[in-house]
Amino acid sequence: MQLSPYAAPALQSARPGVISVFDRAIALIKTVARPSLAQLALRLALATPFWKSGILKWDGFLQLNDTAVALFTDEFQLHLPGGPYAFPAPEAMAFLSGSVEILAPVFLVLGLGTRFAALVLLGMTCVVQLTVPEGWPIHVTWAAMALAVASWGPGSISLDRLIQRAVHAGRD
Helix, strand or coil: CCCCCCCCHHHHHCCHHHHHHHHHHHHHHHHHCCHHHHHHHHHHHHHHHHHHHHHCCEEECCEECHHHHHHHHHHCEECCCCCCEECCCHHHHHHHHHHHHHHHHHHHHHCCCHHHHHHHHHHHHHHHHHHCHHHHHHHHHHHHHHHHHHHHCCCCCCHHHHHHHHHHHHHC
16 A cells, blocks of 8 residues: 555554545645635735834825835834934835835735745845844744745746746747
8 A cells, every 4th residue: 555655654564444544634734725826825925014004103194194104214123233214214214104004905915026025025024033033923923924925936826827827928
């Protein structure tokens, strides 16, 4: 009898019925937990906190609110050796931060320029970590999701994949 590659070594001596149940359970899990769904879930999960933060920084189209500027002027500081230090050009930083927090999640959700958007949010996560060091348990989760999306790509449920298929179809 051939064992599933997922079967634990301890199951090798188990009765055939146990192995059959184990194999069926693995097959069910693989049916539900498709890589494309996992990649979509990662993209959505990574986009959500940045989008929520980004929409709070704007009063209208390209109109930063006073709170966003005040945060970068009075509250946020970079916790670097010898510091903390104030953010340089707080209005520009608030604008850049708010822009990235809106645009990168849109690209992630659409699956367009996905790897680049994930790397941008990884960089932003590093800056957020330097700004709010006690938030590391959440930040490491964001970093892990960004790395996963950058590494494995957007999956088949994405505009990137549609564009890739169209380009390859045009070559044939």
